[in-house]
Every structure is written in structure tokens, then in C-alpha cells.
Amino acid sequence: MDPKGKGSPDASGLARVGSTFPDEVMQIVLALLNSHRDRSSVSLVCKNWYDAERFSRTHVFIGNCYSVSPEIVTRRFPNIRKVTLKGKPRFADFNLVPPNWGADIRSWLLVFAARNLCLEELRLKRMTVSDESLKFLSLSFPNFKALSLLHCDGFSTDGLAAIATHCMNLAELDIQENDINDKSGSWLSCFPENFSSLEVLNFANLRNEVNFEALDRLVSRCKSLKVLKVNKNISAEQLKRLLVHAPQLTELGTGTFLQDLTSCQYSELESAFNKCKNLKTLSGLSEVTALHLTPLYPACTNLIFLNLSYSALKDVQLAKLLVRCPCLRRLWVLETVGDKGLEAVGSNCPMLEDLRVFPADTFEDIAHGVTESGFVSVSYGCPRLRYVLYFCQQMTNAAVATIVHNCPNFTHFRLCIMNPCQPDYQTNEPMDKAFCAVVKTCAKLQRLAVSGLLTDVTFESIGRYAKSLKTLSVAFAGSSDWGMQCVLGGCPKLRKLEIRDCPFGNAALLSGFKKYDSLRSLWMSDCKVTMNGCRLLAKERPWLNVEVMKEEGSNESRANKVYVYRSVAGPRRDAPPFVLTL
């Protein structure tokens, strides 16, 4: 059976024989099913299959930690070993959610331990994790193998020290872009001297220096190490030493690539990279200059993913590097490369599928950002493009129409024109035509983020044409309730809707009350929704959690931040005082 679960059972045919199928056989068959969706389908067939599925489930993915409780999860799936949890609403990343909102992992860990779950992997996104929780985790689950923390907060390097000290079987420690209290680098030295099971180590997020000798020894004895992403304190010379011990790496994140090397050190570094024949992903590279990139070249031949989003490269430097990366499928850069740099992308990366262009400095209007012409150049050279995140200073409707004409296979289209409500700079029209073109042309579009000056026309199109859309992000857009009503009335596959600073009010909010059953969540902030509107929604749909975040000194009847989500766990029991559940 295809392990991706493509061979999911034909429900109608097999249901007839379901009751005579031995459970043990069912479980063996189901063990091969990995897709969550397929497993959900299987569990709906009949009671036998439901039970067989739940006992054989090893991995559970929970997209909103408040949609279900740990008790319910562990009761239904007693044998899970791997848990993925997402906590706060995504706009928490942009400081729109006050601190101490919730999504604390602690209560989950307590229940997992109480039910004697054989927890092996924990992947958290936007959760609050304390040092105590990390210590509890390290002591309660002897088979614990993999910890991944992405955009989390609430912990310090002390928590990491506990993990390093107690998790004897740790294979993965992936700490990415968290709000961490970085006290010192001594956590790394807590790995025991005989510890050698590490396969993934990512501490690029951390600022304090780790003991290099300890790191070097660790890398030397972990023969299965595949992913190593070090922080800025690791110099090029030190990196070379690490590479010599780990030529088998498939993913590398460098430290500071600024170096004054002697020619001997230079050629040693180049030769170390030359031995890394398996490198697929390269990142880090902060503070680079053109000269210092050349030792990398030998390792670029098989590169699939190049993350230069922390390197202020210019166009010429980027071009020289890209020539060496013929297999590149994913490229993340800063806007410092400019339109010329993006022309180089179009010329050198025919296999490109994922392009992200991040802004370099958000507080100054820099002349050398990227414009619509850079994006258009890429679209001509990279027809396989399916994921784009593009921050720019200006855009035109015509450019976007050209882009999607060249690349009709977009699944993720996230365009951020950085000045809110900015029209097409050539015609001064709203950017409606651009996004209409996107949804009409890109039938497979799953994720869309809009920007620029937009009227309800955009949302009419989205509601009408975006049949595969799952996630929509809207800011400073729309003319009236009608816009949001169109989206809620269309978009059959919509799962996540996040809106800020739009003129959508109660009529819009309430028009979707049936829709919210199929959404994971709705976020609305600084719109025109009032407390009464939210109360009405809560009354109409008592099984939804309708939460309003109150701010001091704000208008009493305004509901400034609204978060609506479906849940089988009822209202939150851990809500802080500023979160009102209606």
C-alpha cells in the first residue's frame, strides 16, 4: 500500500466485509496509512474501523490547541508517539496578540505523562513553553527523540540544558525563531560525552556563544548528524572544522561568514565544502561579502534550498552564486538583491518552485527594494513557481496579470505591498484586477495574502473563483461588509481567515455563522465588529468559541480583536482576564 495513504480503502465496498475483517489485520493495514485525512476518513466508516484506526494512530496533528483537550486526545489515541501542536493565532507573530494569552504546553504534558504516553516527538508552533515544562518533558518520557520549537516563547536556555542533560535518545533539537531568554551558551555542554544519537541540531536562533570544543566533539561523535545549523558566533574557521567531521550533512546553516582567511585556510574551507556532496539546504550566511562566498561553490551543485534571507547580498553576488546552483528549487532572499538580482534568478533557476523576498529594513524607505519588474522577470524564467512571498514597495495590476499568466500553478501567493492601501502606482487604480487575475488563473491556489488598495471587487472574485483556497490573509482592504460576505459565501475549502484593519462589521461577521463550523479559525482585529455582534454569533453557534480580547481604555462596545474557532473542548479554562469568551 502506498505509504502516503493514496490507497485508502473504498468505503462502500469494504464496509460490507468490515465486520468480518480481523482486527489485527486491519491494524497492520492501517499502520501503513500516514495521511491524517485518510485516517479521518477511515475512522468514519464504521465502529470497528474507528477503533482499529485509533489504536494504530501514532501521530496526531492539532492545528489549534484549543480545539480539543489533551484528555480527549489521549483517550481516543492511547498509542500516539508523535504530537504536533499549533497554538496562538498567526497574527501573534506581528505583536497583535498580547503576552500571556495562553497556548501553554504544560497542561498537555501533564496529561501525556499521566496517561503513560510513550512520547517520542513533540513539534510546537506558537506555543508558550516554560523551562519547567521542558524539564518535565525531559524527565517524563525516556524514549523522547525529537523536539522542534518554532515561534514559541516562554523558555530560556536553561530549558534547553535540561533537554540536553536528560534526553538520552535525543535525535532532533530544532530551535527556530523563538522568543527565547538567551542566558548563556552553556546548554550545549550539557550533552553527555557519550551521547551520539543526534541527527538534527538547529540553534541558529541563539545569540550566546556555545563552547566550540564541546560542539566539535559532539559533531564528531554523532555520525548520523544530517542537519546542522549553527549560530552567528561560529566563525568560518570553526565551521570548517565542523564540516571536516560531518561531510555527510544534508542541511547546513553557517555562522558568520565574514572572514579574513589566509590563503591556506581559504583552500581548506573550500576543500571542506567540496567534501559535502550531500548538501541540499544551505542557510545562515549572515554578514557575507562576495569574496567570502566562493569557498561555498563546490557544495552548491546539489543544492535544492538556499536561504539567503539573513544575508544582505547584492545582485552581482547573488548572480555569481546562482550560476553554481542548477538544481535550486527554493530560494529565499532579501530585497537588497533588487530587481537585477531577481533577473538573475529568472535566468539561472529554471527549476525554481518557491521564492521568498523579504524586506531588509522596515523602518526606512529604501530606494533599492524590489519592484514589480523583478517579480515579472522571475515569472518568465521560472514557470514552475508555485510558492511566492514577495515584499515590495510598488506593484501594478498589469505586472501581476503577466506573472500569473506565466506561472499558473501557484498554490501559495502572498504579496505584500508595504505601504497599506497603495494603489497601482502607474494607473492609480485599486489593485483589484491583480488579485482577480490571481484567483481566476491559479486554480490550485491554497493560500492567498492580499495587499494594496482593494475594494470589494477583489473579494467578490475571491469568493467566486478561489475554489481551492484554504487560507486567506487580509489587511487594510475592502470597502464594506459585502467583501467579507462574498468570501464567506464562496471559497468552499476555506479553513483559516485572518483579517485586520478592514471595514467589515457585524453584518459580515454574522453572515458566515454557518461557515465557521468548517473553519479552523477566524481572526478579526481593528475592524468594525462590536461586542453585540459577537454575542449574537456566540448565541447562534454555542459550540464555537467566540473570544474577544479587551484592551484598556478602548471603546466598551467595540470588539477590537475577535478570535472565533470551533472546539470540542468547550470554552477555555485557562483564559487570561483580557480574553472574554462570549
Next chain:
Amino acid sequence: MEKPVNYGGGDLHLEATELRLGLPGSDGHEKQSSASVKNNKRTSTEAMTEESRSKSNSNVSDGRNGNPDGDPPTKAQVVGWPPIRSYRRNSFQPKKTEIDGAGMYVKVSLDGAPYLRKVDLKVYKSYPDLLKALESMFKLTIGQYSEREGYNGSEYAPTYEDKDGDWMLVGDVPWDMFISSCKRLRIMKASEARGLGCL
């Protein structure tokens, strides 16, 4: 359902160009002023809890209440915009603008002088230090600062432009607050500055 009027291409924010004395946020179209009021509140709560966030917010959140020119919010005035995570913002700040870092050069203009000078605020430890240096640089006297009278009694008064774009009298705020918010200096004739000193 009747479709409401869309915003046309030209005049878009007529309401926003009104000068209003009402509470910001009372009309949802004034996205900018409501955003700026909240900016101030948000900064004060977040500044207490998270250092790194207050750093990235401090530049964006000194919003203006009821900005009379009625432009839609520029990216510098809105919390959480453009949508970039704090982690990414913070990884660039120290390099680019060297906020609170070494070498804070600001322009100094003297009314009537043909060209400007630049001083490094980091070099000075206190107001008297700075004022003495300015006196010697421009060959003039600035005199004593008093809270009530400003720089009355001297020919010149030092003023500065702060992060919000407002012109302030040098000496009113603590030194550390001054150097982190001072964008440029202007030495005015005391007769012009008298208005400030009397407030």
C-alpha cells in the same frame, strides 16, 4: 443585495481629512488614528514584558492622534506592519541603524549659518557636556537651562526633533531618553524659542 459604493480611484479618504477632536477609533474609517492610539497603549504594556518587542515597536508605535493630512497609515505608524516577525526585524536593527549602539551622529543646524554640522551624541555624558560642545563648535553662548524658563537669558536656545517629528526644547527629558529619541538638533534664536520656554 445592494452593492455599496466602492472607493473610487481619486478621493478616497474624505472623512480622514477632517480635523476631529473626538476620540480616535470612534469612526472605523479612521484606521490610522485608531491604530495609533492603540499603538501607544500596546507599547507601554509590551515594553514592560518584552525587551526585544519594545525595540521593534518603539519605532512604529509613536503614532499621531488625528493626523490632519489624513493619509492612510504609512508602514512606519502601524503595529505589526509590514507583517514581519520580531525575530527577523531584530536581526537587522543593530546593524542598520545602530539604535543605542555606538556613534549616534545627528545633524546640528544653527539659524543663519550657511551649513550644518554633525555631532556624535554618544560622546557626551550629559546635557552640560553637549551644550558646552555646541557652544564651542558654533562660537556662541547657550546659557542655563531651567524647567520653568527654558533658556531665557541667553541669545540662543537648543531644540531637537524627536522621533515623532515634534520640535522639543533640549533639557526637558532625562539624558538617556533624549539621546534615544533625538533625530536632529537646531539651535534657534532665543527670541523665537521664547514661546517654547513659556509653556
